[in-house]
Amino acid sequence: MTSSKVWFITGSSSGFGRSMTEYALSRGDIVVATLRKPQVLTDLEARYSSDKLLVLKVDVTKQEDIDEAFARTRSAFGRLDVVFNNAGYGILTEIESTPDDKARELFETNFWGATNISRAAVKFFREVNEVGKGGIILQVSSAAGFHALPGLSYYAASKHALEGFSDGLAKELPASWNINVCIIEPGGFYTKGAEGATVLPQHPAYADESLPSSVLRQMLKGVVFEGDADKFTQTVYEVVQGGKIPKRLPMGLDALEMLNLRIEDLKATVDETKGWSADLRRAEGGLRIRA
Structure with missing residues (x-):
């Protein structure tokens, strides 16, 4: 029987975060569930004892909240195995109609929040866990992290940035620390995340219904994605239990299709521009840097 793991989950109030919290608990694991409104999880607190579920108020844009949450995790459990870095949201509108403050707020959560959680996780895995035990960081990105969509450009940019950070972080970490970073790239899944997206007024210059951002707006009205969030989290959980952690984990046939399109586009770029x-x-002569 596999021993229980301690999970640190951000954005636990709904969507993937809530689903992963529930599933990990159902499998006998320990969960530190972090979110801005802890009262949302009172039903779970009534079902699970404090030695199984620790609910913490955390705004990932506040470093003091992050520091306190990891300190509480250490005090309560003395170890940590998996960080499910999930907190985030989207903005739907054209780049020209996105106020600077809204774009910066998005990056504060989707990029800076996620990266600061990652930094704290690495330090915990290295300095609190037993030497060499390490841990796993699951970065919840998006298919938009490699395939941008019109009208979701700032969201895609935040996920592109998170993927670049995560790729670099994984290459910096010594193998002896045994810390794995996995970039998870979901396609369209039915969660409350779509409902929680910030929809801003359309820029008048893009009002033509045939333009890509207008088409996307219409497509997303009342959309119900076919991906099952619970199946998603159960699959991610099984990947973690299997022990072989991939560097990237595209999730959903639509995500794989978009990834293939991206690969084809990059190959075409190489062929067209190599001359x-x-x-x-x-x-x-000089030094050539190789990956």
């Missing part, structure tokens, strides 16, 4: 790079080396 421009054929003779760009310095005559004296």
Whole structure:
């Protein structure tokens, strides 16, 4: 029988966060559920004892909340195995109609919140857990993290940034620390996340119904995505239990289709532009950086 794990989950109030909280608890694991409104989880607190569920008020845009949450985790359980870095939201509108403050607020949560949670997780895994035990960081990105959609550009940008950060972080971590970073890239799943997206007025220059952002607006009105959020979290849980953690985990056939489109586009770019790079080396030579 697999021993129980301690999970630290952000954005536990709804969607993937709530689903993962419920499923991990149902499998006998311990969950530190963090969210801005702890009262949302009173039903779970009534069902699970404090040695199984710790609910904490955390706004991921506030470093003091993050620090306190990891300190409480250490005090309560003395270890941590998995961080499900899930808190985030979207903005639907064109770039030109997105106020700077709204775009910056989005990045504070989706990028800075997620990266600051990641930094705290790495430190905990290295300095609190037993030496070499490590841990797993599950970065909940999106298919938009590699395939931007019109009208969701700032959301896509925040996820692109998170993916770049996560890729770099994974390459910085020494193998001896045994810390795995997995970028999860869901396609369309039915959660309250779509309902919680901020929808801003359309820029008048893009009002033509045939334009891509207008088409997306119409498509998203009342949309019910076919992806099952509970099946998503159960699958992610099984990946964690399996022990072989992939660097990327696209989720859903639509996500795989978008990833294939992205791969084809990148291959086409290489073929179309490689001639421009054929003779760009310095005559004296130099250092070439390889991945």
